[in-house]
Amino acid sequence: MKIIAGNWKMNGSLAMLRDMYAAIADVKTNNIVVLCPPFTLLNVRHMDGVECPKHLIIGAQDISEHDGGTFTGDISAKMVAESGAKYVIVGHSERRANHGETSELVAKKAVKAIENKLMPIICVGENAAQRESGSAFDVVGEMVRKSIPNIDSEIIVAYEPVWAISAGKIETGKNDRTATTRDIAEMHVFIADILKEIGRAGTKILYGGSVKGSNAAEIMAIPNVDGALVGGASLKASDFVATVLAADIN
Numbered sequence: 001m002k003i004i005a006g007n008w009k010m011n012g013s014l015a016m017l018r019d020m021y022a023a024i025a026d027v028k029t030n031n032i033v034v035l036c037p038p039f040t041l042l043n044v045r046h047m048d049g050v051e052c053p054k055h056l057i058i059g060a061q062d063i064s065e066h067d068g069g070t071f072t073g074d075i076s077a078k079m080v081a082e083s084g085a086k087y088v089i090v091g092h093s094e095r096r097a098n099h100g101e102t103s104e105l106v107a108k109k110a111v112k113a114i115e116n117k118l119m120p121i122i123c124v125g126e127n128a129a130q131r132e133s134g135s136a137f138d139v140v141g142e143m144v145r146k147s148i149p150n151i152d153s154e155i156i157v158a159y160e161p162v163w164a165i166s167a168g169k170i171e172t173g174k175n176d177r178t179a180t181t182r183d184i185a186e187m188h189v190f191i192a193d194i195l196k197e198i199g200r201a202g203t204k205i206l207y208g209g210s211v212k213g214s215n216a217a218e219i220m221a222i223p224n225v226d227g228a229l230v231g232g233a234s235l236k237a238s239d240f241v242a243t244v245l246a247a248d249i250n
């Protein structure tokens with residue numbers, strides 16, 4: 001059983017959500033399927049006779065590190081939980097890069113998620129320059145250690161090398177760049193070892209970076225890969241369904 005989480009980023013509409021609900025309703029899978037649409041769609045559970053299927057878990061893409069108050073534009077974990085969402089992505093590389101989020105901040109957000117019974121998907125990953133300079137393992141190791149809060153509660157980690165994320169490819173200008181099976185395997189075992197060392201053996205580690213129907217089975221077969229965080233291929237219902245089914249390898 002794998003966890004396949006769609007991350008819509010700043011994309012999505014009522015029509016897209018309706019299509020996704022209708023498509024996922026027909027999918028039989030052993031995988032846990034999560035969809036993280038923008039905040040405005042979080043509590044939309046039925047439209048025109050189509051309902052959010054029971055086996056589709058809704059998640060948010062971010063939360064504030066604060067409980068509430070004078071923080072214009074921010075959304076608290078409590079608000080997200082009240083919407084019915086069960087998961088939340090924290091520390092996505094686009095938040096780290098575009099909003100200056102540090103691992104210390106990400107850990108605070110993860111604490112708020114846990115306090116509000118949301119499952120945090122804590123993202124880590126090196127960028128192209130860090131990979132090229134040979135510091136990928138140091139960077140990711142530090143992100144893992146600093147972004148995971150010291151609270152005895154289940155979490156999920158997602159390894160997303162920025163250079164392999166479809167949008168991140170713009171950064172390198174090399175559109176053909178994908179992580180190899182070896183790149184993924186090496187980093188996932190490295191992360192699994194750190195998790196063991198900090199008393200979190202068995203924590204699920206997702207992989208993210210251009211995962212789609214055509215490569216999901218191969219990636220899910222890599223040791224220590226427990227699922228995927230899917231961006232581009234989660235936008236169209238048929239692509240996401242293809243990814244969820246291909247990832248169902250057990």
Ligand code: PGA
Pocket residue numbers: 007160164165166167208209210211229230231232233
């Ligand atoms: P991608 O995005 O699947 O489009 O590469 C993954 C992510 O950023 O979560």
